[in-house]
Amino acid sequence: MRCPTPTLMEDYAEGLLSESEARNLENHFGRCAVCRRAVEDRKRWLDAFRSLPPLELPAGFARRVTEAAFPPPRRRRRLLPALATGLASLSLIAMILIATGVCSLPSLMTGSGRLLWRGLQVSASLGAKVVTLLAALFKILAQILRLAWEGIETLTAAVPPHVHVLALVSLAVLTGFFLFGYRKYFVRR
Amino acid sequence: MCEDRELVSRTLQGDRNAFEMLVLRHQQPLFNYLGRLVGERETAMDFTQEVFLRAFAKLESFRPDYKFTTWLYRIASNYVIDHWRKKKIPCLSLDRPSGPDGKSGRCEAIDPSPPVAAGLEKAELKKRIERGLERLTPELRELFVLRHVSGFSYEEIAEIKRQPAGTVKSRVFQAKETLRRMMEERS
Numbered sequence: 001m002r003c004p005t006p007t008l009m010e011d012y013a014e015g016l017l018s019e020s021e022a023r024n025l026e027n028h029f030g031r032c033a034v035c036r037r038a039v040e041d042r043k044r045w046l047d048a049f050r051s052l053p054p055l056e057l058p059a060g061f062a063r064r065v066t067e068a069a070f071p072p073p074r075r076r077r078r079l080l081p082a083l084a085t086g087l088a089s090l091s092l093i094a095m096i097l098i099a100t101g102v103c104s105l106p107s108l109m110t111g112s113g114r115l116l117w118r119g120l121q122v123s124a125s126l127g128a129k130v131v132t133l134l135a136a137l138f139k140i141l142a143q144i145l146r147l148a149w150e151g152i153e154t155l156t157a158a159v160p161p162h163v164h165v166l167a168l169v170s171l172a173v174l175t176g177f178f179l180f181g182y183r184k185y186f187v188r189r
Numbered sequence: 190m191c192e193d194r195e196l197v198s199r200t201l202q203g204d205r206n207a208f209e210m211l212v213l214r215h216q217q218p219l220f221n222y223l224g225r226l227v228g229e230r231e232t233a234m235d236f237t238q239e240v241f242l243r244a245f246a247k248l249e250s251f252r253p254d255y256k257f258t259t260w261l262y263r264i265a266s267n268y269v270i271d272h273w274r275k276k277k278i279p280c281l282s283l284d285r286p287s288g289p290d291g292k293s294g295r296c297e298a299i300d301p302s303p304p305v306a307a308g309l310e311k312a313e314l315k316k317r318i319e320r321g322l323e324r325l326t327p328e329l330r331e332l333f334v335l336r337h338v339s340g341f342s343y344e345e346i347a348e349i350k351r352q353p354a355g356t357v358k359s360r361v362f363q364a365k366e367t368l369r370r371m372m373e374e375r376s
Contacts, residue, residue: 058234062216
């Protein structure tokens with residue numbers, strides 16, 4: 001028998017050959033020391049390939065994947081039920097107060113009306129203060145913008161018109177880069 | 190112990206425990222496979238999670254007459270190939286010949302190489318293989334990992350890659366020969 005091809009030797013080393021094919025090769029290996037050493041070397045490589053250490057996964061990985069696949073149901077809005085419960089509780093308290101004679105219905109209505117009116121007054125005053133503050137901030141911003149505009153006017157008066165055009169073109173290019181991205185043209189990934 | 194098919198059908202009915210069992214069963218081999226392909230632990234972990242989520246999203250298309258593992262690894266393989274394409278790592282088709290001269294990488298001559306593995310310690314061999322794997326082309330690395338790390342048969346790999354078993358076998362052989370050659374060059 002001629003010396004077997006490397007693929008045949010590899011098949012033998014992997015145990016893919018039939019019994020008779022394997023026996024034929026073994027007979028040859030008994031006579032040919034070169035092939036015997038080569039097939040032993042192939043077997044050693046295969047053992048080494050198979051014994052590469054496994055990479056360890058962190059604990060709880062499967063749980064994490066499952067949670068990502070089955071996200072918890074979104075919490076339903078509870079504002080309306082809470083509001084309804086609050087109103088119902090208030091009505092109940094009012095009924096108890098009236099039934100036990102602590103206060104009468106007209107006095108209860110007057111009292112709650114006053115409370116509501118006071119609340120409205122406080123909210124209106126707070127709103128007015130917020131508006132005043134916003135107006136003051138707006139005035140400051142307008143002053144800053146006016147100063148900036150005057151500065152630009154002074155600067156542009158001092159430079160010739162073609163520099164204006166150059167500055168405007170540069171500004172347009174920079175804006176284009178900023179909006180459409182320049183990395184894909186200049187930065188190699 | 191439940192079969193994969195049963196776990197799949199329970200998952201489709203909304204049983205999250207069944208899905209968790211599927212993940213537990215396949216996570217380690219899949220992570221090993223992806224880890225050996227991408228070479229970075231964190232990336233491999235993200236990829237493993239993403240592959241399971243893709244499998245979950247496509248679970249209705251799984252046909253029970255197929256093997257779940259083959260189906261899952263096909264998703265994983267496509268995901269990794271997409272990643273390589275995005276990163277512009279050149280990917281050859283298995284249909285194309287691999288050699289620069291257009292010939293396939295088949296090697297049928299008598300093996301003249303001296304036995305290298307015999308002269309090396311096991312730990313050293315493993316280290317060299319790990320380093321060599323990183324230098325293999327992505328396609329050869331993937332086929333090698335499927336065969337010799339994940340332990341799939343050539344027929345299963347052919348099913349995963351949708352390629353003839355003969356082509357797969359000759360490419361795995363080529364991967365091993367390339368690895369061996371690298372080891373020999375280093376020693």
